[in-house]
Amino acid sequence: MKDDEPRFVFNKPYKCIELRMERSTVILPSIDWQKFVGSIVWLDYDGSLEKYMFEDLSILASNLKPGSFVIITCNGTLTTYKGKQDVPDLDKFRKDFDEYVPLHLSPQDLHSINASKTIRRMFIDCINREFESINAPFDEQQRYEFVQLFNLCYQDNSRMFTFGGFISFQKDLNEYKSKTIFNSQTVQLGEDQIEIKAPIITNKEIDLMNKHLPCAEDEFMDCIEISFIPEEFRRSFYKYYRQFPNFMEVS
Numbered sequence: 001m002k003d004d005e006p007r008f009v010f011n012k013p014y015k016c017i018e019l020r021m022e023r024s025t026v027i028l029p030s031i032d033w034q035k036f037v038g039s040i041v042w043l044d045y046d047g048s049l050e051k052y053m054f055e056d057l058s059i060l061a062s063n064l065k066p067g068s069f070v071i072i073t074c075n076g077t078l079t080t081y082k083g084k085q086d087v088p089d090l091d092k093f094r095k096d097f098d099e100y101v102p103l104h105l106s107p108q109d110l111h112s113i114n115a116s117k118t119i120r121r122m123f124i125d126c127i128n129r130e131f132e133s134i135n136a137p138f139d140e141q142q143r144y145e146f147v148q149l150f151n152l153c154y155q156d157n158s159r160m161f162t163f164g165g166f167i168s169f170q171k172d173l174n175e176y177k178s179k180t181i182f183n184s185q186t187v188q189l190g191e192d193q194i195e196i197k198a199p200i201i202t203n204k205e206i207d208l209m210n211k212h213l214p215c216a217e218d219e220f221m222d223c224i225e226i227s228f229i230p231e232e233f234r235r236s237f238y239k240y241y242r243q244f245p246n247f248m249e250v251s
Contacts, residue, residue, distance in 0.1 A: 025052050028059045038067035042164075048075040049119055054100050054126045061130035061167075066144060069166045072123060076116035076153050076161030083107075100126060116153055116161040117191060123163050124148070141171035149181075151188040154196035161193075186243060196240065199233035206244070209237055 005021050012019065020027050024043065033039065041064070043056055053074060060070055083089035088110035094101050102109075102121050109118045127146045135143040148165040168176055181187060188194050201209075205226075212223050220238050221231070237244065 023052075024056045025059075028056055033063040033065070036068075037065065038069075039064055040069045041071070043070075043072040045072070045074040048080055049078065049097075051097055051100070054097075054122070057123060057126050058130055061127045061146075062134065064167055066167050066169045066172070069164065070127075070146075071150060071162065071164030073160060073162045074119070076119065076159045077112075078110045078115040078118070081110050097122070116159070116193060119161060120151060120163050120191070120193075141169070143170045144168070145170050145173060147173070147176065148189055149187050151190070151192075152186075152194040152196055154198065185239070197236055198240075199236040201229065201233050201237060205229055206237070209234070210241065213238075213241055 005019070008019055008021075041060055043053065043060075045053060053072070057070070057072060064070065078088065078093070081089045081093045083092075088107040090105065090107045090110065093110060094105075100122050102118070102125060105118070108114060124146070131144045131146065145168050146165055147168055148163070150162055150164040153159060153161050166176075182189070186194065209220075209226055209229070212220055212226065217235075217238055220226075221234060226234060
């Protein structure tokens with residue numbers, strides 16, 4: 001990790017960013033979370049699920065104040081537990097994750113697309129476990145509750161899973177849920193996951209399609225000027241163009 005520090009420092013986009021070259025389980029407890037009114041924390045892991053990720057999540061759940069956002073990304077597969085004849089090794093999984101394993105888990109829950117749904121259940125259980133001890137002395141209105149916003153998968157070099165949401169006082173939930181953000185197609189409150197399939201398109205194609213947006217989907221898909229771009233890529237771009245990275249020069 002220390003060998004990579006010069007490269008990380010070089011790639012900092014802003015001077016004000018502070019880099020701490022230690023494991024997350026060391027850094028997170030050292031931060032004085034109480035001085036922040038609200039925090040946005042993204043645990044962005046590029047590897048497969050490991051037990052220390054739950055330790056990190058527990059640290060955050062027990063320290064962050066209502067109004068804070070927690071997001072976590074990791075590999076959405078559990079191929080490490082691929083057993084004989086493609087049957088997942090549930091015993092090894094139970095041994096590795098111990099108290100974080102949900103009740104009544106079956107080998108099928110570790111297989112393929114079900115894996116990220118299982119990981120989501122485990123993350124939610126981890127957060128709620130910390131909230132149980134926090135909420136114990138308070139009445140219902142002052143209790144903490146986690147509100148899921150993100151539950152999505154996408155293909156990078158491998159299938160990645162992103163889960164997250166915000167911490168709220170229970171008394172504020174109705175007010176929050178009346179906000180228009182909860183109507184966004186990128187917000188997912190339940191178990192079903194959004195599958196993001198990023199279109200394979202060039203920057204010139206992005207610029208061209210952006211010139212015709214916003215508009216109705218039928219109008220966009222029927223546009224002659226962009227018809228040379230494959231239909232599946234146009235449709236995917238239309239669905240996610242508001243979240244698609246967009247770079248421009250301003251003066």
